[in-house]
Amino acid sequence: MYGHQGKILHVELGKNKIWTEDIPEEWRKLYIGSRGINAKLLWDYCKDPEITWDDPRNIVVFAPGAVTGTTAPASGRTSVTTVGCTTGLYLKSNTGGHWGAELKFAGYDHLVVHGESDKPVYIHIEDDKVEIKDAKELWGKDIIETDRILKEWHGEESRGLYIGPAGENLVRASSIHCSLYHAAGRGGGAAVMGKKKLKAVSVRGTKPIRVKDPKKFAKVAEEMRELLRADSGAQGLHEFGTAGSLAGVNELHAFPGKNWQTGYTENVFPITGQALNAGGYLKRRVACFGCTIGCHRYSSIDKGPNAGIASGGPEYETFGALGNGPGVIDTEGVLLANEMCNRLGLDTITAGGVAQWAIESYERGVLTKEDTDGLDLGWGKIPELLEIIEALAYRRGNLGDLLADGLKIATKKVGKDSYKWAIMNAKGLEQSNVETRSAKAYALAFAVNPRGNDHLMTETFAEFGASPEAIDVVEKITGDKKWASPHHTEFRAEIVRWHEDCYEITEALGFCVFTSTAAYGVNPDNMARMYTAATGIEMSEDELMLTGRRVCTIEKAFNVTRGATRAHDNLPWRLMNEGAASGPLKGATNSQEELDEMLDLYYDLHEWDRETSWPTRETLEMLDLKYIADYLDELGKLP
Amino acid sequence: MEKLLLVDMDKCTGCKQCSLACSLIKDDLFDLARGRIKVLKKEDIALGIELLCEQCDAHPCIEACPDEALSRDESTGIITVDAETCTECGSCVEACPYHGIRLHPETNIPIICDLCGGDPYCAKHCVPGAITWEDKTDDLVKEKKKLRSARMAMYRIHKKEGEN
Numbered sequence: 001m002y003g004h005q006g007k008i009l010h011v012e013l014g015k016n017k018i019w020t021e022d023i024p025e026e027w028r029k030l031y032i033g034s035r036g037i038n039a040k041l042l043w044d045y046c047k048d049p050e051i052t053w054d055d056p057r058n059i060v061v062f063a064p065g066a067v068t069g070t071t072a073p074a075s076g077r078t079s080v081t082t083v084g085c086t087t088g089l090y091l092k093s094n095t096g097g098h099w100g101a102e103l104k105f106a107g108y109d110h111l112v113v114h115g116e117s118d119k120p121v122y123i124h125i126e127d128d129k130v131e132i133k134d135a136k137e138l139w140g141k142d143i144i145e146t147d148r149i150l151k152e153w154h155g156e157e158s159r160g161l162y163i164g165p166a167g168e169n170l171v172r173a174s175s176i177h178c179s180l181y182h183a184a185g186r187g188g189g190a191a192v193m194g195k196k197k198l199k200a201v202s203v204r205g206t207k208p209i210r211v212k213d214p215k216k217f218a219k220v221a222e223e224m225r226e227l228l229r230a231d232s233g234a235q236g237l238h239e240f241g242t243a244g245s246l247a248g249v250n251e252l253h254a255f256p257g258k259n260w261q262t263g264y265t266e267n268v269f270p271i272t273g274q275a276l277n278a279g280g281y282l283k284r285r286v287a288c289f290g291c292t293i294g295c296h297r298y299s300s301i302d303k304g305p306n307a308g309i310a311s312g313g314p315e316y317e318t319f320g321a322l323g324n325g326p327g328v329i330d331t332e333g334v335l336l337a338n339e340m341c342n343r344l345g346l347d348t349i350t351a352g353g354v355a356q357w358a359i360e361s362y363e364r365g366v367l368t369k370e371d372t373d374g375l376d377l378g379w380g381k382i383p384e385l386l387e388i389i390e391a392l393a394y395r396r397g398n399l400g401d402l403l404a405d406g407l408k409i410a411t412k413k414v415g416k417d418s419y420k421w422a423i424m425n426a427k428g429l430e431q432s433n434v435e436t437r438s439a440k441a442y443a444l445a446f447a448v449n450p451r452g453n454d455h456l457m458t459e460t461f462a463e464f465g466a467s468p469e470a471i472d473v474v475e476k477i478t479g480d481k482k483w484a485s486p487h488h489t490e491f492r493a494e495i496v497r498w499h500e501d502c503y504e505i506t507e508a509l510g511f512c513v514f515t516s517t518a519a520y521g522v523n524p525d526n527m528a529r530m531y532t533a534a535t536g537i538e539m540s541e542d543e544l545m546l547t548g549r550r551v552c553t554i555e556k557a558f559n560v561t562r563g564a565t566r567a568h569d570n571l572p573w574r575l576m577n578e579g580a581a582s583g584p585l586k587g588a589t590n591s592q593e594e595l596d597e598m599l600d601l602y603y604d605l606h607e608w609d610r611e612t613s614w615p616t617r618e619t620l621e622m623l624d625l626k627y628i629a630d631y632l633d634e635l636g637k638l639p
Numbered sequence: 640m641e642k643l644l645l646v647d648m649d650k651c652t653g654c655k656q657c658s659l660a661c662s663l664i665k666d667d668l669f670d671l672a673r674g675r676i677k678v679l680k681k682e683d684i685a686l687g688i689e690l691l692c693e694q695c696d697a698h699p700c701i702e703a704c705p706d707e708a709l710s711r712d713e714s715t716g717i718i719t720v721d722a723e724t725c726t727e728c729g730s731c732v733e734a735c736p737y738h739g740i741r742l743h744p745e746t747n748i749p750i751i752c753d754l755c756g757g758d759p760y761c762a763k764h765c766v767p768g769a770i771t772w773e774d775k776t777d778d779l780v781k782e783k784k785k786l787r788s789a790r791m792a793m794y795r796i797h798k799k800e801g802e803n
Contacts, residue, residue, distance in 0.1 A: 070669045071659045071764060098680070105671070147683070156681070180682050206744065208670035214663060222763075229766050238767065284685045285767065287652035290659065292766035294652030298685035312685070 002212040003066050003534035004033060008041075009108040009130065011123055013196055014056060014115030018130050023109060029537060030624055032508035032547050033066035033109060035092055038081035039554040041112060042090070046083055047631055049561045053085040053188075054170075054195045056116035062161070062201070063110040064100030065510015067534050068289070069209040071221045073228055073521065074512040076101045076289025078184070085188030085195075086172045086350070086406050087427045090450045090558040092457065093186050094507055095161075096288030096296065097179030099203060102159040106205030113198060122162075122200040124154065127207060135199040139168065142343045143177045150202045162200035163190040164345020166393040170194050172406030173350035173392060173430075177342070181296070181312020182288065185347035187429060187451055188406070212536035220530040225292055228521030232467055237295035237514060238285060242316035243273035253583025254435035257324040258379055259356035260423050260574055262581045263435050270331045271323035273297075273316075279331055286312070291512060293519070299335060306332050311339040314348075320433030321352025326359055327379030337385055344393035349454070353430025354403040354410070355388045357422050366416045373397035406430065419573060426568045427452040436571060436590055437580040439463060439486040441495045443590050444598045447569045448496070450555045457555075458503040459517040460495050469520035487585070489594055493601035501548030508547065550623045553606070553615055557628045560637050566613040569599060609639030641775040644759055645783055646689045648790045650769035653680050653687030657761035657770055664760040665750075672744045675752040676761055676770075681797050688790050688797060689769070692718060692739040692752040693783075700751075703734030709749075718751045725749065737787065738794065 008021045023037065031037045038061040051057045060082040067075045078100030084091025103111060106127050113123070120135035138146050143164045150160045159179060166174035167190030174190035175183040193199075211217040228234045236244045246268065249255045253263040269275055276282040276299055287294035300310030314322070314334050322328065322337040341348045361367040362377040369376070373391070375384050391400030402410050408428030411419040423431045429452025436443035436453075441460035446453035462470040465484030474484035477498045478491040499517060502524055506516045509531060515522035528544040531537065559568070570576070571590045579587035603610050607619040617638055620629035632638050658674030666673050676691040694716025701709045701718070708724040709731060711717070727747035732740045743750050752759075762772045773779055 069659075071656055071663060073656070073766075076654075098682070144683070159682075181685075206670075206672060208662070208666075208668045208673070210668045214667045218663060225764065225766065284649075285652050286685045287654035287767075289654065290656055291652070291654045292656060292764070294654065294767055296652075296685075310684075 002210050002536055003531070004028060004109050005104055005107050005207070005209065007108050008110040008112060009125070010112045010114065011130065011132065012114045013117040013121060013132060013198060016132055018132070020108075028535065030547060031551060032505065032531070032544070034063045034077070034508050034510055035079040035081065035094070035504060036508040036547060036551045037110060038063050038079050038092065039551045039558075041110065042081050042083070043554055043558060043628065045114070047558065047561055049563070049635070051083060053083045053088060053192055056196070058083045058192060060113045060189065060192055060196070061110055062100070062103065064104045065508060067530060068510035069101045069104040070211065070534070071218065071290065072509070072511065072530060073221065073225045074288065074291040074293055074515045075510040076291060077507065077510050077512050078103075078178070079507055080176060080184040080189050082189055082192045084451060085170070085191040086408070086429050087187065087452050089427055089562050089564060090555050091187040091189060092451060092555070093176070093184035093189050094456065095176065095178050095182050095184040096291070096512065097159075097182030098289045099159040099161045099178035100510070101289040102203040102205050104205065104209060105207055106203055107207045111201065113196065116195065117197040120197045120199050122198065122202065125201065125203045125205075127205055138199045140165065143180065143345050144343055146200060147180050150200060154202050154204060158202050158204040160200055160202050162345075163193045164343065164393070166345045167191055167194040168199075169393065169395050169404065171346070171393060171395065171404040173346050173354060173404070175345055175347040177345055181298070181342055183347065186349065186454060186456060190345055211534045213533045216533035217530065220526055220533055224515070224521050224526055224530075228292060228515060228519060231469060231519040231521055233469075233519035234293050234514070234521065237293050237519065240273035240277065241295050241297045243276070243314065243319045246272045246316060246319055247274070252438065253580065253585070254438050255324055256320065256433050256435055258327050259325060259360045259421055263438070264582045265324055265329060267329065268324070270329055271319040271334055275331050281331065281335065283310070288512065293514065295514065301332055301335055306336060309335055309339050311335070311342045313342070314338040317433055318348040318352070321349045322355070322385065325352045325356045325433065326385050328382055328385060329380070330382065333382040333385070336382065337389060340386060340389050344390070346389065346393055349432050350406065350430045351389055351392060353423060354392065354407060355385060357407055357410070357418070358388060358399065358403060360421050361414065361418055366414060366418055370398065371402065372399045375399065421574055423572045423574060425453045425570050425572055429453060431572060432456070435580065436575055437588055438583070438585045440489050440594070440598070441486065441492040443571060443595065444492050444602060445496045445499070447571050447595060447599070448602060450559050453571065458496060458500045459513055460499050461518050462499070463492070463495055467520070473520065489598055492598050493605050496602060497605045500552050501545045504548035504551050505544050508551065546623070550625065553620065553623055553625060554628065556608070557615055557620070557625070557632060560614050560632060561635060564613075566599065566611065569613060571595060612639050614639045642757070642772055643775045643779060643783055644754060644762065645771045645773055645779065645786060646691070646790070647769050647786050648686075648688055648793065650767050651678065651687040651689060652767050652769075653678060653685065656764040657689070660761050660764040664755065670744070672741070673750065675750050677741065679794065679797065686793065686797070688794050690738045690790075690794070692735075693737050693787055694718070695737065697736070699734045699736065700731040700740060703730040705730060715754070717753050719753070720749050720751060722746070722748050737791065
């Protein structure tokens with residue numbers, strides 16, 4: 001087979017069964033790979049709404065992309081798909097690192113984990129040899145220790161994917177790590193692994209990957225590589241990492257601080273990518289498999305009381321969630337919190353999200369010292385922040401147990417209007433660090449995101465018009481450069497819909513979304529040409545983009561089976577009702593009226609029903625998804 | 640003008656584009672084991688150590704071959720393997736002080752970097768600039784040796800850890 005390896009590996013933990021299945025040829029045309037085929041698999045196995053995240057029938061699917069393992073630049077990403085723990089809805093998360101490429105070299109495009117073990121296990125894969133093995137010695141171990149032991153058992157060149165104590169303890173903020181410092185972080189996928197008692201998957205692969213037309217493939221890869229080499233966004237990502245843009249975002253008064261109470265922070269420098277370089281903390285610029293950008297960081301503290309602390313990152317989101325969010329404007333403070341999350345297997349965004357909510361709740365007197373186990377919480381307090389993180393990972397004490405279930409459950413337990421400063425929407429995922437009050441396409445994209453309000457199902461960075469390439473993208477979508485401006489509500493639906501499709505195909509092929517929606521070297525046109533060169537399957541740009549829309553529609557339909565309606569497509573109370581704190585949009589909010597206007601246009605573009613937000617039979621059939629229309633009909637969920 | 644390949648570990652992000660590119664240009668497919676350049680990755684400290692033929696002056700691989708299957712171009716330093724004579728014994732792999740030779744996973748014949756005949760394909764793929772194809776000067780010859788020593792020093796530490 002060309003491009004794909006052609007195999008899906010199934011592992012049933014409860015029944016101790018292992019089997020493989022050929023990828024149906026039709027799926028390669030309709031869903032492409034990775035996130036796309038994952039969506040089809042999750043639908044087929046878990047569409048029944050009785051299958052909740054903790055049901056043994058829930059599956060977790062891990063998949064590198066259709067061109068992962070090749071010289072396609074930055075194509076080493078892996079999508080992880082399951083019924084999410086945090087929201088109970090569709091969850092796709094995505095990780096970099098080197099694990100996914102290794103799975104593909106072992107001969108598999110997808111790994112589907114079914115069932116639930118009654119004792120801790122891990123999966124060991126060496127090409128055709130696949131085993132479910134006892135993980136007694138790994139259970140309870142942190143990420144670093146787990147990786148070390150797996151390499152001791154299976155060699156330095158094996159690649160590991162694992163959960164830490166947080167995942168074992170079914171913490172909503174837990175994240176699936178791979179290659180140590182990379183993570184499919186959001187939505188509590190690690191808790192699904194924890195429930196299945198699956199500690200880790202160790203892989204070593206030695207099978208070549210072939211493409212149909214190596215010369216054409218190399219030519220398209222070169223085109224992408226050279227576009228990225230010249231792209232100012234990509235250069236900045238390499239030089240300063242994802243956190244290199246923080247100072248600029250702060251200048252726009254769009255850097256959320258103190259639980260979204262501020263948008264601008266004075267003397268923000270200590271929590272920027274530039275501070276890692278200047279302070280001597282940055283040790284190496286690191287790339288995921290096959291990535292020519294290398295935006296990841298490896299940093300350490302060499303001197304003083306914190307000497308010896310070393311880890312991957314921190315990323316933009318971590319400087320936000322564990323820095324500006326809890327008011328820690330301190331490089332080493334964030335490095336400490338980041339290292340702890342990476343070690344215990346926590347998603348820094350959600351860990352920071354629940355910590356900020358706890359601090360504000362304590363300030364307001366809604367949480368007492370009894371609730372915090374004696375901790376005197378406050379903004380900018382580093383030791384207390386570290387205490388929160390550790391309590392969270394181990395569900396320790398009243399505070400740890402409260403925060404471990406995430407804000408959706410915690411706000412219900414605590415009551416007292418505490419949802420008003422919980423930065424999540426109706427789906428219940430803690431928001432990533434973006435100021436949606438001043439970026440309207442982001443606001444819409446966050447509201448409709450099937451997994452909750454963050455930037456990782458689509459990214460509409462182009463609306464800022466920060467580079468000539470970004471402005472070109474907006475012009476291509478809207479017909480006019482002037483819409484490359486984030487304060488407008490006009491054309492936001494078009495911008496979101498286009499980026500949804502583009503983002504989906506980017507992930508389906510295995511590319512990093514930075515290459516197509518933050519930097520601009522990979523685009524629907526060259527991806528279509530690359531897919532054809534890799535697989536031999538004829539695919540135009542429009543056809544490829546349509547596969548993106550098809551997959552987004554499956555993801556939407558999956559949530560419809562779980563009762564999602566238009567009411568789930570909203571924004572956090574604070575962002576809808578309280579004005580931005582400062583800057584050009586001081587006092588401006590997202591509002592229901594503004595959102596409704598954009599939602600109507602967005603549903604129209606998708607040809608979904610405005611009132612319910614549900615896809616119609618006609619739309620589903622147009623996308624070759626009649627089987628989904630029939631099932632939704634059975635559930636009485638067709639508009 | 641004569642040229643040389645500079646390989647700087649400190650600029651390496653560990654992405655493995657070089658090995659992939661090498662297997663593509665030589666074998667028309669993607670397989671890290673077929674790369675004439677290998678990146679030994681130490682994930683915990685985010686280190687990538689590049690290993691490849693250095694076209695060295697000592698070239699002990701040639702003497703190590705019991706069948707005289709290896710020959711060296713005196714002007715470029717490039718080592719060529721005569722596949723007809725080679726008995727796939729692996730003596731050259733053992734002899735290389737820079738761990739730059741491996742056996743092809745299918746044919747078992749040693750695979751050795753030939754600088755793509757003067758236009759190294761891997762260098763075009765290395766955007767961070769860890770692998771560059773430079774005009775040869777006395778200073779750069781010294782620099783090449785310095786960079787090589789740094790890689791070998793790390794390799795020895797890494798290898799030792801791997802053996803524990």
